[in-house]
Amino acid sequence: MPAEKQVTAEDLAKGQREISISEFFVKNKHLLGFDNPRKALLTTIKEACDNSLTYDMPILVRKKGKISLTKIGELIDTELKKNKTKICISRDGGLEKITAQESIEALAFDKKTLKLSFHPVSTLFRHKVNSKIYRVKLTSGRYVDLTAYHSVFTIDKGEVISVPTTALKVGTPLIVPRSSWNSDYTMSEINLIEELLMLDPELTKKIYIHGINNILTDDVINQLKGIFPESRKYRINDFKRFNYLPFNILRKLKIDINRLSDSRLGYLYSPHKIPVIINADNKLAELLGFYASEGSMLRSLNRIHFSFGDHEKEMVNYLADLFEKIFKVHPKIKKAHNTAYNVISNSSIICFVFKHIFKVGDYANSKKIPEIVHSFSYNLKYTFLLAYLSGDGYPSKELFKLLRHKGILPELSIEKITCATASSELFIGLQYLLSSLGLSYSTGMTNESERIINNIKTKYGKSYQIYVYTSGKDSHLNLLPIKDTIIGTTDSKLRYSINRDNQINLSFKVLKTGLSAQNISVYRNVKTLLESDLGVLRIRSIEEIQYDREWVYDVSVPNCENFVAGVGAILCHNSLDAAEEARIVPEIKVEIKPVSEDRFIVIVEDNGPGIVKEQIPRIFAKLLYGSKFHRLRCSRGQQGIGICMTPDTLITLGDGKVLSIENIVEEKPNADLFVLTPTFKFGLGKIDRFWKIPSPPYMVKLDVLRGRSIQLTPENPVLVIDEGGYKWKDADDISEGEHIAVAKKLGTHVKDCKIPLFDFLDEEVRIDNSEFIGTILENLKKKYKNWNSVAKRFNIKKDQIKGWKKTYIRRRPNKKILELFADDLGISKEELIKNCTRVGKLGTYITLPNYIDDSFMRFLGFISGDGHSQKESANRWGRNISFWNNNAHLIREFRKIAKNLFGLKARTIIHSKGRGQMAQFSSSLVSRIINKCGVPSGKKHNTFRLIPLLHRKDLLRPYLQALFDCEAHVSKDRKTVSFMIRNDAMISYINMFLLQFGVVGRINKAGEDKRIVISGIENICNFNKEIGFSHPKKKNILKEIVEGYNNGSRETELIPFIRKKIFSLKNKLKIPYKEFPTPQVICHKNKSVDMTTLQGIVNFFISKTDLKKPPIELQELYCLLNSNVTWTKVTSKKRVEKRHNYVYDLTMAQGNNFVANGIIVHNSASCMYGQLTTGKPAKITSKTNPKKLAHYFELIIDTKTNEPKIVQEHDLDWPEKKTGTKVEIELTAKYQKGNQSVDQYLKQTAIVNPHLSLTYINPEGEKSEFPRATNQLPKESKEIKPHPHGIELGILIKMLHDTQAKTLQSFLQNDFCRISAKVAKDVCEKSSLDCGARPERIAMQEAEILYKSLNATKIMSPPTDCVTPIGEELIIKGLKKEVGAEFYTAVSRPPSVYRGNPFIIEVGLAYRGNLPSDELVKIYRFANRVPLLYQLSACATTKAVVSTTWRNYGLSQSKGALPAGPVVILIHVASVWVPFTSESKEAIAHYPEILKELKLALQEVGRKLATHIRKNVRAKEQRERANLFEKYIPELASSLSILSGEKKEVIKENLEKKLKKELPLLLGEVKQAKNEKDTDKE
């Protein structure tokens, strides 16, 4: 363990950064399905312990003695900006803090005396928003916006304690400042020069100081000469002559500014010049007060004016006088119009002073309390307030009087002063001012509205009201909660109040008198509280608010840990301490214990600081949620997305109801679903769990031959059959042409329960059954003695009851009251239903069948098909229900049904234009019932949905028959029944309905329409048998078709890939060809066999075998033959972009699948991870302090809310660890060894994390140790916001959706790096989108345009310092640790950028040693320190290795292949956004920039390798070289001899002689040339 100082968990909990277990999880997210680092433990821990205020929250601070009220965000942002170099960034950039550089003090209270005063701030923080933001509003109208974990103070039994936001409730008393707080510092004058010097020189460049001749000493002139170049020396003379100096020159001069106190300030050439010293006296306070209420400035800063009504003439003169006295400038008084006077001064310098020094804000809705007012003394503040109130308050005349004679508010005759302002900042400032003055007030707000004044409509903006209580008597502030104040009292009146619970507060006055009379006993600290500066206000409301900024803020006030913030001063707790990060070198133990063949317990243990008890559930909830562990490789899905389908997927419940999965998951019915049993029959299974998970970026859409289709997450397995038999296959792996299982028949079982039509009636429908009602009323009278009591009991009028008893038809009780009566009298529902057969409204009654029956369903079918019911608004008195059809038989039937069901006579109308006949009757009641059944009025095309209650086989049969009678078409030639309706949703429903009857419809597209086509012998026969037609013509045709089939037509259903099975069974049973009944099956190439043939074959086999011990193949064949599924070809597989925000899934208690959209899909159970797979809770042990006990938790996740639920929790002794965390998760998985195993994964993890000490026990009990190679912890990396060139369209859409920014512009500016306001506007303009548009409303197409214009805009490259490499040294250390080799080298490339994302490539290489020399090189790939185990060949790293010419570096390599040799290459790609080829994050995408860097890095290590290899072979090489000449010489000699005719031997001899002489030189050359070459390449 290094000697670094260790920190306790409690400290860490507040400001934790690195916890080793979390780091481990980040690195092992492949194991855990954690691909998004945000989801990982590291982040969750950080998130769990942050707390802060939002940007806009005002905070009162004192800086250099001056008090100001600023937004906390502004304060901290400015400080951070000013001291960029001193910022300490931690938690991946999630937290920035800075030690207060200059003295900043915040108002805080002393814990002991509870007195308010300013205390120094030690540290300023800001961190990323990580929780919901709540606005806590108090009774007086004060409010504060807090993160969920921030604390405020409350009172508990007399004690002032802190509570987190989450613990607050409406009514909770909160501590607020009560009495005045004032600084001891009082300002007597303002030296404008001093103030101006503090401003940006850019601002003051037009300001001139006049009257400076007295300071132009020789010394100053010399200084000036130094400033101006020779050519501009004349200016100095100008200054002298005109007696002025540009202000910015002053900045460069070394002079005592006090010597300038008599000079004056002016603005450019303006004649107005104001004194440098302005007294901070009543006059100024009054002027500022008036400005706050009535003043305004032009934006150009050349006119300031105060406007008054004509009744305020007195004030106008007073103000003009004030103005002149202060600024020595005479303002104009102008009658603006009939009723208004203005005091105007066209002085830029005064405007400047107001804006930049007094900081008054310039417009009605941006005005604020001038900053200096906060530094005023009590009296001056008071004066300011009075002046303000005179202007804005009511009654203004009295207030003005008060101001004139310096009176105080209680002198007023009224108790409440109302003032209103449009500026929220002024509103907040005033609240602070009032509370600093100890005045009580309450607030109100008026939204925008229109008002009519003098017959002119005017729009009034939002305005805020403040009510100031003059006497302070009834102030909320002077009350304390009784419960937490008084222990007991002897005052009987008071005791009565307390006991009756109707008084919850107690005023200070009562308390004080009670205390002095000694008839009240109070909690210990109440007396202190009474004397203190603090008061109590109750919470009026707590609401979550939208917060569109990136950061939240906090300051740290040592010793006090509180400060005053919020709108209207609320005391906030400050718990985010300056905890230093725990620098503990990680030590991790991983153990996988087998439970059964496919079940394991994973135990992960670390030596981190542990996790504080309260945070464990939060942290692990996020860990467990959405994780999975499928074949140890479930790294798929962006955010741990499981296997899910789109919300509109239809599922048939056991009782026949067809519901969308969304409805099932949202409503969670206690329903059975169809589950495919191993014999391929459907059984029923209970739903165990429901899933709703954010959608992945794309879904897989499978279309099958029968027109069904389903959209699944890529990982969702479906059942497929192929040569090898049937198996589950991930949707993404399925290709076109494969056969998947599709339900053939979902034979629902019908619970024979009757559905009363009574339930479909509206409450106000009246029941006409005088006899029955008479009996009820009599019984009621008996029960309640008289009518009065009956009336009272049911809250009705006596007259009403009397009316019911009369025979007058319009007076009948309605359904609602009748039900109440029946309930009261204990009359059963059946009886009620039986007696409510005549129903209606106001005199028109119809009969109503008791229960829904066949003919009702048939009626509904007619309406669904060719019927039409008028819309509600169409006819007030009745709604026409009509049925069009050109078949007289059906029309007659419709009329008959109407008569039988409702007792209504329908007219028959024959349409003039030959559109056939129409039967029509009118009844709004029947219309309502039809609507309630799910058949809408008016155009029913897209809203039609039969309600699930009616999805019952027995009810569907007549319904479908009627529907098909109307809408279906029977084709004799094609032998099909087709059904067409313009309603996509309905088509899928009907298809699912048909499935219940074993009729498999095919959905065909016919242009825009879709139709269900029923074809094939089985389907047609089933249709005929189960549903059929009553339409005579259609009935006949169908009959003919069926008869045609019976005369020897063959079935069409095929079972694919079955020939092999039959063949092997035949061989197994040793049946010769001759005996085999259908040898063509065996011989034929077609792998499919139709059902009839299969039936024959199975029968044959059965006759040949011993049925007591049937072979497995036979059983399988039998199952397939009698199965409820049909194997259907996948016609298309597409990836579709996500359309829904969420996807859904179910987990079955029995079986592992269910039927969705008629397709059999695998359920979650076996794929989801941990608890999700085994239902076992995660067990977590955490020890945070060596001296304390550890905490043990068992945790499960509520799948509905994704919130953690603690099953068990207790303390536990864990002596072997000082601190640490242990997590135990049981899950279903498969353990395997080899290249893509956990073992390999951990080994590679150890390589890239040399600081990690890892112990691993595999399921076979073998223990491996990966010791630590260094104690050096990796550097932290900074977080940056995404660069616009670096994001994909899908991510942009997601960002748009998730952003907290309220406008597009702020979204662009805040959510991306390197986008300035100008660029943002530019982009908006380019994409012709409004800057102010709400980001989440940007449609897909618009987002695409936005994306394009973002990419088309030139934007600065992102900062590259956010990526941190492992480092060459550590890579070598890691390699040395795990790979035994002779030579190691590593290269870390400098950061580079691809598509706006910075990245770093690092390559390590190990050579020779234990490595096998006759194999291809091994590549270890890492992305952000996470090993990549899959898709080696698809990875950019592999491509880079292959395309590097290793032959240059001494390795052999065949073209297009990896080099061969005893080499391990380690490649690490670190980036803020590693581009993977797919969501499974297994291979890095081929971006040219990345490939280039990869190649450069590889070449670099290659050269190093080559140098190493060459060193060894150089001697050999030299020998070879010398040899070369020896070999050349005979050749040259013979050629020369041919050429010249000279003798070969002579030439040879001479050449050899020469060689001997030349050789040493030549070898030297070799060496030299070699070196040159090498240095070149280096």
Added chain:
Amino acid sequence: MKKTQTKSNSKITLEQLGKNLVQQVKSMKNPEITLPIRALSNIEYNKKTGTLQLGSKEGKRSFFNLGHAKKFLQTVEVASILKKELLDTGKHEHLRGVFYITKRTIPGTNINIVDEQVESDKVIEDLEVITGLSREQLHVSANKMGSMVGNVSLIDSGDTIDCSKLGRGGYSIPSITDELQFKKINAKFVLYMEKAAIFERLNEDKFWQKNGCILITSQGQTTRGIRRLLQRLAEEGNLPIYVLCDGDVYGIYIYSVVKYGSIALAHASERLTIPSVKYIGITMDDIVKYDLKKQLIKLDEKDLARIKQVSQYEWFKDNKEWQKQFKMMKEFNGKVEIQALATKGVSFISEKYLPEKIKNKEFLE
């Protein structure tokens, strides 16, 4: 004139080279061959003659030098083969054949004297400059790659050939055309085209008959034989030569080679270049005139780089007409093939395009 040297002259020259080297060996010197550098840096454009000529820079090739040893060996080896196998026997051999004779492994090593034909071809060119003999004089020939048709008759190795009676294929131009004799030339001009396909089209349309001309094609870059033939037709027949190429930078380069000579064969410029050659098409103006914009093929980076290079050649640099062509090419960001004219009709080229151009004298020089 060098071409008048006899065979024995060639042989003697080679022998002289050998003897020279042996002399050096005997005096214990490092044997070396001096030869002019054949690279762009040593090429001069002679404005007067309008041809490319080899400059005066010289390089040395010696044996006892690691970088040169193999090349030196190759040069001597090839020279000896030329002498022994060809000049001594009076036979001719193709470049490929020379390569195969040279390609053998040095005993006791796995080193080949030459590995690729490029190496031996290069050495032959080297020998040309070293000895001042042409390839033909060294009895090395290249592949036949061109055809000729038209109102011309000539004597080739004693056979009289009437090029107007040779069907669709035409007369197959031998690699060495120095020894051809023109018997009768009855043509107004010669049309030389890059594409054999166009040649076939024009021949089928009897373009040469109708317009009284000679059609010559090569396939791709113009071979020496054709260049020499063109030069002789221009000089001996006093015919204007028109070049018809694709409207791209490679087409223009073909024209440039025919007219000014090439870098590799700068030493043979005076025997090969024809300063009077005119470029007939396809010009960039044709794209506008004949509305071929739809047939444009987009330029890739390689094309653009080549345009930049070619447009900076000294002989194009100051030629406004050509600079305009290059500029347009870049503006169109596309190139066009001759065959694109077929979109206007199969025989558009023979019936309209060429006659019009020739009539209006729309040539580029």
